[in-house]
Amino acid sequence: MIHFPAPIAAYLEAANANDTRALAACFTADALVHDEAREYRGIEAILAWKAETSTRYRPIVEALHIEGADRDYRLQARVTGDFPGSPAMLAYRFVLSGDCIASLEVGV
Numbered sequence: 001m002i003h004f005p006a007p008i009a010a011y012l013e014a015a016n017a018n019d020t021r022a023l024a025a026c027f028t029a030d031a032l033v034h035d036e037a038r039e040y041r042g043i044e045a046i047l048a049w050k051a052e053t054s055t056r057y058r059p060i061v062e063a064l065h066i067e068g069a070d071r072d073y074r075l076q077a078r079v080t081g082d083f084p085g086s087p088a089m090l091a092y093r094f095v096l097s098g099d100c101i102a103s104l105e106v107g108v
Contacts, residue, residue: 002063002064002065002066003066004063004066005073005094005096006099007026007094007096007099007100007101008066008073008075008094008096008101010022010025010026011023011026011094011101011104012061012063014026015050015059015061016060016061018050018054020047020050020051023046023047023050024043024046024047026100026101027043027046027100027101027102027104028097028098028100028101028102029042029043030042031043031046031100031101031102031103031104032102032103032104033045033046033049033103033104033105033106034103034104034105034106035049035053035104035105035106036106056082056083057081057082057083058081058082059079059080059081059083060079060080060081061077061078061079061090061092062077062078062079062080063075063076063077064076064077064078068094071095071096071097071102072093072094072095072096073093073094073095073096074091074092074093074094075091075092075093075094076089076090076091076092077089077090077091077092088108089108090106090107090108091106091107091108092104092105092106093105093107
């Protein structure tokens, strides 16, 4: 079993459940998400990003491995959904601030 820092565990649960209220609580007010060569800053922009990707791809994230310490973590995950090439292996980089995510970068 993989042990996740609480903010990352909460993010994965909220993202897979498509629970926008819980997802919003995972991030700092001025958090930054970088995905598909675009940036989303602040809760409203992050929720719009999540709504768009959930509608378009219906992603489910299966965490495979996490490493890091303090506030910087890298997660390897298998992502399935309605997109060409599913399933895909993606890398997530989380930077934490207290009990929240300050930034998230999604890439390959």
